[in-house]
Amino acid sequence: MNTITFVSRIACTVGAVLLAATGVMLTYEVIARYFFIRPTIWAAELSQLCLIWGCLLAMAYLLTLRRHITVNAVTSLLPYNAQKACAFIALAVIVVFSAIVAFWGYDIAHDSFVRGRLTGSLLNYPLWIAEASVPIGFGLLMLQGVVELVQLPGSDTTSLGATHE
Numbered sequence: 001m002n003t004i005t006f007v008s009r010i011a012c013t014v015g016a017v018l019l020a021a022t023g024v025m026l027t028y029e030v031i032a033r034y035f036f037i038r039p040t041i042w043a044a045e046l047s048q049l050c051l052i053w054g055c056l057l058a059m060a061y062l063l064t065l066r067r068h069i070t071v072n073a074v075t076s077l078l079p080y081n082a083q084k085a086c087a088f089i090a091l092a093v094i095v096v097f098s099a100i101v102a103f104w105g106y107d108i109a110h111d112s113f114v115r116g117r118l119t120g121s122l123l124n125y126p127l128w129i130a131e132a133s134v135p136i137g138f139g140l141l142m143l144q145g146v147v148e149l150v151q152l153p154g155s156d157t158t159s160l161g162a163t164h165e
Helices: 003-034 043-064 080-115 133-154
Strands: none
Touching: 003 043, 003 133, 043 133, 080 133
């Protein structure tokens, strides 16, 4: 396992913990609100933040596991070499798209950091904290996509998604 895949795996683990924390926070909020009539001011907002970070941190490693959603009804009917070419094209598109999103996402997060923008909600935390998930998540997806592109010729991979239809 190379360094980028290792970092992707750690990021995915952190993402999984954040998603679990989201469930805990929302469960707490429901219990506090409906059983004790004491809603929180933090649970919904922090759970949204954890959900955003959790999903975006997991993207890169899920690419290595082939767990992204794919529609391969047509490509699975193609010959092996054509399937391989489709996987190559899909990975190239992922790399380019992720690079663009990471670039502009960084620009947005950096601008919010410089300007000191806040969420304007009850917690009123700095907006760049949520926005930084985009360049980090998509930057890691871009790097993992490059790794997958480099490894593709020597592998039996013909699809980027799960093997079931």
